[in-house]
Structures are given as C-alpha cells and as structure tokens.
Amino acid sequence: xxxxxxxxxxDRPWLDPAxxxxxxxxxxxxxxxxxxxxxxxxxxxxxxxxFALVGSSGCGKTTLLRMLAGFASPTSGRILIDGADMGDVxxxxxxxxxxxxxxxxxxxxxxxxxxxxxxxxxxLDEATRRQRVQEALDMVQLGALGKRKPHQLSGGQRQRVALxxxxxxxxxxxxxxxxxxxxxxxxxxxxxxxxxxxxxxxxITFIVVTHDQDEAMALASRIAVxxxxxxxxxxxxxxxxxxxxxxxxxxxxxxxxxxxGTVCGCEPGLVRVSxxxxxGELLVDAAREVAIGxxxxxxxxxxxxxxxxxxxxxxxxxxxxxxxWELGYLGxxxxxxxxxxxxxxxxxxxxxxxxxxxxxxxxxxxxxVSWSADAAVLLHS
Numbered sequence: 001x002x003x004x005x006x007x008x009x010x011d012r013p014w015l016d017p018a019x020x021x022x023x024x025x026x027x028x029x030x031x032x033x034x035x036x037x038x039x040x041x042x043x044x045x046x047x048x049x050x051f052a053l054v055g056s057s058g059c060g061k062t063t064l065l066r067m068l069a070g071f072a073s074p075t076s077g078r079i080l081i082d083g084a085d086m087g088d089v090x091x092x093x094x095x096x097x098x099x100x101x102x103x104x105x106x107x108x109x110x111x112x113x114x115x116x117x118x119x120x121x122x123x124l125d126e127a128t129r130r131q132r133v134q135e136a137l138d139m140v141q142l143g144a145l146g147k148r149k150p151h152q153l154s155g156g157q158r159q160r161v162a163l164x165x166x167x168x169x170x171x172x173x174x175x176x177x178x179x180x181x182x183x184x185x186x187x188x189x190x191x192x193x194x195x196x197x198x199x200x201x202x203x204i205t206f207i208v209v210t211h212d213q214d215e216a217m218a219l220a221s222r223i224a225v226x227x228x229x230x231x232x233x234x235x236x237x238x239x240x241x242x243x244x245x246x247x248x249x250x251x252x253x254x255x256x257x258x259x260x261g262t263v264c265g266c267e268p269g270l271v272r273v274s275x276x277x278x279x280g281e282l283l284v285d286a287a288r289e290v291a292i293g294x295x296x297x298x299x300x301x302x303x304x305x306x307x308x309x310x311x312x313x314x315x316x317x318x319x320x321x322x323x324x325w326e327l328g329y330l331g332x333x334x335x336x337x338x339x340x341x342x343x344x345x346x347x348x349x350x351x352x353x354x355x356x357x358x359x360x361x362x363x364x365x366x367x368x369v370s371w372s373a374d375a376a377v378l379l380h381s
Contacts, residue, residue, distance in 0.1 A: 013046040014222065020083075022047040022205055023068070023173065028077035030063055037063040039229035040077070045207065047172075050199050052208045052216035055226035056252070061209045064226075065175050068207065069098045081173065092121065095172040099179055103162035105150040112137065112146035115164045122169075136164040139198065156187045163195075167202070176208045180215060192218050213253045217241065225249050241301075246381050250299040257305075257346050259298040263290045270316070271378055273298055277344045282318050283373040290378070297379045302349040304375035307336060307361060312370040319370040320346065324363055336361070338369050 013019035021044035030038040038060040045051045053061040066072040068079060070091035079086045081095055097118070105114050116133040124132070137143045140160040150158055159179065166174055179195070180188045196219060199206045210216050216223050217237040224234045225248075233245045244250035247258065259282060265272030271286040273296060282298050290296065306312065312319055325339035329352075336348040346369050350361075361367055 014044065019046060021045055022082060023207075024078075024080040025064070025068075026078050026080065028064070028067065028074045028079060030060075030067060030072065031075045036229050038067070038074075041229075041231050042077075043224060043231065043234065045205065047205055048203050049221045050196065050206045050208065050219055052210060052220035052223045053226060054210055054213055054216045054223055054252075056211060059226040060229040061226050062177060065098070065177055065207065065209050068173070069096055069175055070094050071098075096175055097166045097169055097171040097173075098175040098177065099162050099166040101178040101181060103158050105158060105161060105165075107150055109149070110146065111142065111148050111150070111153070111161050114150065114161055115146075115168055118165055118169045132168060136168040139167065140164045155183050156191060159183060159191065163198075167204075171204065173205045173207065176206060178210055179208065181210075181212070188215070189218075195219065217253070225252060227252075243377060244299065244379070247297055247299070247379055250377070250379065255302050255347060255349075257300040257302065259300070259344075261296060261298065263292055263294045263296055266290065266292065270373060271296075273378075277342055278320055278340065279342050282376075283316055284376050284378045285374040286378045288378070288380075290380075294380070298376045299379050300371060300376040302335070302347045303351075304371050305346070305348045306370045307338070307348045307350055308368055308370075309361065309365065311368050314370070314372065316373040317370050318373070318376075319368055320344075321366070321368055322346065324361060324365045324367060327363055336367075338367060340369075 023045040025041055025043040028038055028041050029036065041064065053064060055061050063072060067074055070086065070089065086094060112133050115136050116129060119129055119132060134143065137146055140163055142157060142160050142164065145153065145157065150161065153161065180191055183191060192215065208216070208219055220237060222234060222236055223240050224231045225240060226232065227248055233240060233249045240249065240253050244253065250256045259275050259277055261273040261275035261282065263271055264274040264281060269285055271284050271290055273282045273284060275282050284298055320340045322338040322340040324336055325345060326337035328335040333352055334350050336350060338346045338348060340346060348369060
C-alpha cells in the first residue's frame with residue numbers, strides 16, 4: 001500500500017484548485033548587474049508543507065530564500081504571505097524566521113541566552129521570557145543543557161539550539177538554509193526524522209534549501225528542482241524521482257542510465273526506440289505522443305534493472321548482454337557497472353538479500369541485464 005494514495009485531499013492542497021497558498025511567489029526575478037540569479041519564478045506553497053528547494057551551487061535557491069526572508073529584494077515580481085505583499089515589509093516584521101547554514105550561535109552566550117536572543121524586541125516580562133525559552137529547549141530535547149556554551153555541545157546539539165532560536169518567535173514560516181550540512185551521515189539521517197516529527201507537531205510551513213537530493217527526498221512533501229535561476233520541475237519526491245520532466249532532473253535526482261535514440265515505431269502505449277548505443281531497439285511505455293524519427297532519451301534507474309546469468313523470458317522486456325566491468329559492495333546493496341558489446345556502461349543496483357560474503361555475480365562474469373518496458377521513462381529533452 002502506498003501511503004500517498006490514501007491521503008485525503010486536505011493533506012495535498014496543491015491538488016485542490018480551491019486551496020489558497022500561504023506563500024505565493026509570483027514572477028520573481030533577481031538580477032545583480034548583468035547576472036540573473038533568479039529568473040521569473042512562480043511558486044505556490046501551502047500551510048504546513050515541508051517544501052524543498054534543490055539544485056546545484058549557484059542555481060538561485062539561496063537567493064530565493066533570502067528574498068522570502070527579506071534580506072534581498074526582488075528586481076521584479078512579488079512575494080505574498082497569507083495574502084499580504086512583502087515588498088515593503090522589513091525582515092524583522094515578516095512572519096518568517098531563518099535558520100542559517102552556519103547556525104550563527106554566539107559563542108560567549110549560554111544555550112538559553114542564544115535561544116532567547118530572538119525575544120529581545122518583544123515586550124515580555126522576565127518570567128514569560130524564561131518560560132518561552134524553556135519551552136523552546138524542551139521542544140528540541142535540550143531542556144537540561146540551557147547553561148552550557150555552544151563549544152560544549154555536539155554538532156547535532158548546536159543544530160538544535162539554532163532550530164530552537166529560529167522557532168521561539170513562533171513564525172508562520174521557517175526558512176532553513178542547508179540545515180543539516182554540518183552533520184555527519186548517521187547524525188544527519190537521524191536528525192532528518194526529528195525535523196520531520198517537529199514540523200508535523202508544530203504545523204509550521206518549512207522551506208528547506210539543500211543541494212543534497214537524498215535529504216530533500218527524505219524530508220519534503222514537495223520539491224522544486226532549480227537550474228540556472230529557474231524552477232524546472234515541482235512535484236512530490238515520488239513524482240520527481242519516478243517521472244522526471246527532463247534529463248537534467250533525472251540526472252540530478254538519483255542515479256540514471258541514459259540511452260539516446262530515435263523513435264522508430266509507435267503502438268498504443270508503447271514506443272520503439274532505435275538505439276545505436278545498444279545495437280537494437282528499446283521498448284518504452286509512453287503516455288505522451290511522439291513522432292517517428294524524433295530524438296529521445298530513455299532514462300532508466302539502476303534499481304529497475306534485473307541482473308542475471310541467464311536471459312529473461314518475459315514479454316515486453318529489454319535485454320542487453322555484457323560483462324561485469326566494475327563492482328562495488330555497499331553492505332545493503334551492490335553496485336554493478338556492466339560493459340555491453342557496444343561499450344556502453346550500464347549501472348545496476350542489486351539488493352544483497354542473502355547473508356553471504358560471496359557475490360553471486362562477480363568481476364568479469366558474463367551477464368544479462370534486462371528491464372520491462374514500464375521501468376524506464378521516455379524524455380524529449
């Protein structure tokens with residue numbers, strides 16, 4: 001059972017034409033001299049979303065986040081939060097807060113002083129201030145560490161202090177710029193779940209900027225993939241991964257095998273692609289119309305490929321013969337790079353289901369790689 005299939009429409013407001021976005025980014029462009037950092041971006045983000053902006057360095061994702069925070073102004077376009085235009089609203093008056101990549105903690109202050117720093121502009125009595133700070137620390141499971149200094153904390157604990165400080169003013173929207181980049185792999189994975197749990201409990205809209213597509217896939221309800229200042233695709237993690245709109249998206253999110261070719265035949269729901277890289281035809285299920293002779297790319301995820309020493313007998317199946325050229329053992333799975341007769345290298349992920357130190361398929365073995373027609377995606381660009 002796929003969880004997203006059973007979710008009510010209220011949990012997926014972007015599918016409801018009547019739903020009003022909490023954040024509307026309308027035709028926003030940001031230029032610096034002759035350089036365009038953000039190019040005519042329009043996005044609708046709904047209350048309670050964990051929305052991720054992903055892309056390589058320099059694609060404009062942090063610039064867009066800074067414009068949401070008010071630290072930069074759009075050259076053109078507008079940003080609305082709960083229907084209010086943020087054009088003339090200074091950063092400290094916006095219903096947003098930002099957690100920076102560096103955490104920006106004050107080294108001379110205690111944890112509780114760092115967390116309470118955001119309350120300094122509010123007219124609160126001392127008892128209320130202390131209560132708010134303690135609530136924020138308890139929320140991130142640091143209630144007993146209020147008297148420590150940042151240098152006495154682990155990287156994960158410093159990240160939580162920065163998160164508590166960002167949340168203490170109870171913003172409507174929390175902006176996170178590479179929030180987990182300073183953590184090691186195991187701690188980063190653990191903190192991802194903590195962040196998701198906290199966001200769910202608070203019901204606050206989180207907008208996360210990251211260059212780590214795996215992090216975005218784990219965290220986000222929806223992802224916007226950016227390239228050269230533009231948003232090239234918006235969708236749920238499953239939509240982005242399984243149905244990329246372009247070669248850029250397919251290549252950026254996860255690992256993909258690409259086969260270039262031309263359309264040589266069309267049947268209802270099935271396209272035949274003549275591919276010189278494989279020395280034959282590839283079968284691809286395709287919903288979109290294509291023309292005979294059209295240049296296309298077949299995108300195939302490595303985990304969709306079957307690897308064996310005997311040919312497949314299944315119908316509507318593509319099959320190539322090759323040799324194990326490279327092999328990497330990663331514990332839970334092995335990564336194979338198969339060199340076909342044409343010299344094309346095909347990457348295959350094979351789950352290590354059996355507890356053994358001996359590989360069923362090893363270096364230099366002659367193998368068959370196969371995949372069904374519905375396992376790949378046909379891309380036009």
